[in-house]
Amino acid sequence: MIMDGRPILFLDSGVGGIPYCRHFHQHNGGEGIIYLADRANFPYGKRSREDLIHILRSLIEKLIPPFDPKIIVVACNTATVSTISALRSFFPDLPFVGTVPAVKPAVTESKTGRVVVLGTARTIEDPYIAELAAQYGPHCTLHGIAAPELVEFIEYRYAGADEGEKRKVVLSYLEKFRAAGVDAVVLGCTHFLFLLDEFRREAAPDINIYDSVEGITRRIESLLDKDDSRLRGGNGLRHAAGSAGASPSADRANRFLVTGGTPTGGTPEPSWKFWADYLGFSLSSFGDQT
Ligand code: DGL
Numbered sequence: 001m002i003m004d005g006r007p008i009l010f011l012d013s014g015v016g017g018i019p020y021c022r023h024f025h026q027h028n029g030g031e032g033i034i035y036l037a038d039r040a041n042f043p044y045g046k047r048s049r050e051d052l053i054h055i056l057r058s059l060i061e062k063l064i065p066p067f068d069p070k071i072i073v074v075a076c077n078t079a080t081v082s083t084i085s086a087l088r089s090f091f092p093d094l095p096f097v098g099t100v101p102a103v104k105p106a107v108t109e110s111k112t113g114r115v116v117v118l119g120t121a122r123t124i125e126d127p128y129i130a131e132l133a134a135q136y137g138p139h140c141t142l143h144g145i146a147a148p149e150l151v152e153f154i155e156y157r158y159a160g161a162d163e164g165e166k167r168k169v170v171l172s173y174l175e176k177f178r179a180a181g182v183d184a185v186v187l188g189c190t191h192f193l194f195l196l197d198e199f200r201r202e203a204a205p206d207i208n209i210y211d212s213v214e215g216i217t218r219r220i221e222s223l224l225d226k227d228d229s230r231l232r233g234g235n236g237l238r239h240a241a242g243s244a245g246a247s248p249s250a251d252r253a254n255r256f257l258v259t260g261g262t263p264t265g266g267t268p269e270p271s272w273k274f275w276a277d278y279l280g281f282s283l284s285s286f287g288d289q290t
Contacts, residue, residue: 004237007032007254008220009069011059013044014155015275016190017075020099022279024073024217025254031224031239033254034067035281037272040260043151044078045120045189052082052122057090059259062287070237071223073097073216077119077188081126095237097219101188102210103129107137109208110184114141116177119188121146129188143182147173147189154191159274170198177207186210254279257286 010021014037021035041047041055056079060072072094074080074087080098088096101123106115115137117124124144133142153161153169177185185207187193199209224238256276276283 003239004070005032005239006068006070006237007034008071008073009033009063009067010035010073010075011038011056011079012036012076012190013038013042013079014191015158016151016154016193017073017099018275018279019193019196020073020075020190020213020216023213024220025279027217028221028224033281034063034069034257035255035279036063036257036259036286037275038259040287042155043120043148044076044082045122045146045148045151047122049082049122049126052079053086056083056087059287060087060091060094069094071095071097071220073099073220075099075216076190077101078122081123081128095223097216097223099190099212099216100132101129101186102212102215103132103142103186103188104136106184106186106208106210107133107140107142110137110140112181112183113137113139114143114180114182115184115186116143116145116182117186117188118145118147118150118173118192119186120148120151123188143180147192151189151191154194156271158194159271166195166198167202170195170202174199174202174207182207184208184210254281256281256283258283259286 008031010017010033017035021033025033038059044052074084074096077099080100084096084098101117101119103117117129123129124146129144130142133140183206185203187196187199187209193211193213196211203209256279258272272283
């Protein structure tokens with residue numbers, strides 16, 4: 001069997017893809033990973049589809065020569081609903097894994113028929129979300145709620161926030177949803193996954209919280225294990241079969257990249273060190289995306 005040592009690339013506008021990357025890494029420690037936080041273009045949620053297609057395409061074009069990724073995980077709901085079809089046609093030889101809000105299980109299981117997708121403005125206005133709801137939950141009314149302030153809380157303040165602060169933020173949303181008779185909430189922005197435990201704890205027992213973290217890990221694993229002759233070597237893309245739990249020194253070969261640098265030029269700002277250490281990856285800045 002041919003082993004494919006190329007890395008898997010996770011992309012987000014900032015820290016939002018980290019819960020996905022971490023979950024995958026914990027179960028597949030033998031796979032090399034590049035995580036890219038495109039902070040130069042944060043937040044994605046306020047951008048147009050055209051803008052995002054341009055940003056993601058040029059970013060991937062710059063990442064391919066140095067890293068040669070074998071799979072690209074678009075660990076951002078906004079970028080996925082806006083760009084993934086275009087990216088698949090620009091890069092037909094690269095397998096992409098997208099993160100789509102978990103609308104299907106939420107509308108299927110909702111009893112009250114009132115479902116919330118909490119996301120960015122770009123995600124909730126995308127027709128794809130309404131189409132999913134109409135297809136799988138015609139009895140449901142889907143309320144798309146944009147929460148840019150929650151994205152900013154996670155991006156800038158979560159790392160230093162205490163439990164009380166996190167709980168307060170979560171409760172401020174749930175109180176409104178509860179009052180409106182909502183029984184299903186889809187966390188439709190990857191940033192919000194950092195608050196998954198808090199949302200689940202405070203939402204029980206009357207509101208169910210939906211996310212897609214495990215589904216994405218399974219999707220990547222199925223691509224790695226697929227015996228597809230179109231893929232290099234015809235033996236799937238695994239580097240090391242069944243390789244959970246790499247050593248810390250192997251982890252350091254994994255990279256945490258940040259675009260944008262700082263006004264002092266090129267050096268990532270201090271909070272990035274916190275996040276790189278959280279994953280156990282080595283930190284560097286990437287490119288000159290402004
Ligand atoms: N993490 C991104 C998502 O899943 C969005 C955050 C942003 O607005 O940049 O939608």
